Amino acid sequence: MPFTTETQPGVSAGVAEATRGFVLNHAMLRVKDPQVALDFYTRVLGMRLLRKLDFPEMKFSLYFLHRSVEGEAVPEDVGERTAWTFAQRGLLELTHNWGTEDDAGFKYHDGNAQPQGFGHICFSVPDLAAAVRWFDQNQVAFVKRPDQGKMKDVAFIKDPDGYWIEIVEPGLLKHLGR
Structure with a gap:
């Protein structure tokens, strides 16, 4: 019998049919300066920028990064690439709220300082x-x-x-x- 899950209190014994096809697509981090963050994630960690989405009415941008698999074909067409992006696993979304890069004292909570x-x-x-x-x-x-x-x-x-x-x-x- 193939492995499906470890058993611990709170772990469901089965997977609901309604969740068939669910995929963890991305996790999001807010970034102060997208140029600095994009340099780190693309140059140092080798990720590629799949898609940038701007929302001027709400003054923020989203950057979807992914670590491609050798030989993987990413669609060139922007609409197809957007749909493909939201069907992937393990993406990183960087969210930039406009103007934070100009505030020298601005800093996001990293989640490891108190309160954790x-x-x-x-x-x-x-x-x-x-x-x-x-x-x-x-x-x-x-x-x-x-x-x-x-x-x-x-x-x-x-x-x-x-x-x-x-x-x-x-x-x-x-x-x-x-």
């Missing part, structure tokens, strides 16, 4: 040591390096807005939680 809430997003990488070297070369701020703390082989970096990003190499985590 949102914690982090996570990227898996093929080689954790190589990723750490890359982050060092790009002067990325670390919250925790893989050899620090009680949980080894897991790193946490910060993006330009202070959000935490967990960095893991899947093959190093087989012992986690055992």
Whole structure:
């Protein structure tokens, strides 16, 4: 019998038919300066910008980023690409409320200071040591390096807005939680 779910209190024993086809499409982070955030996520983490949507009447823009799979074809037509974007898994939406980039004192809550809430997003990488070297070369701020703390082989970096990003190499985590 194939694996479907771990059993814990609160976990539904089955999947409701009404949820068939549901996909976790994206998580959203608010960013102070889109140029700085886009540079970090595209240059340092290798994501690609799929679509920018502007909402002038509400004074904000959305940037949908994705890490493409080798050989994946993204539609050129803007309408088709928009529909394709909202059908994907694991996208990152950066939301920019216009004007925040001009306010020197403006800062979003990262979710890890009190009161805690949102914690982090996570990227898996093929080689954790190589990723750490890359982050060092790009002067990325670390919250925790893989050899620090009680949980080894897991790193946490910060993006330009202070959000935490967990960095893991899947093959190093087989012992986690055992």
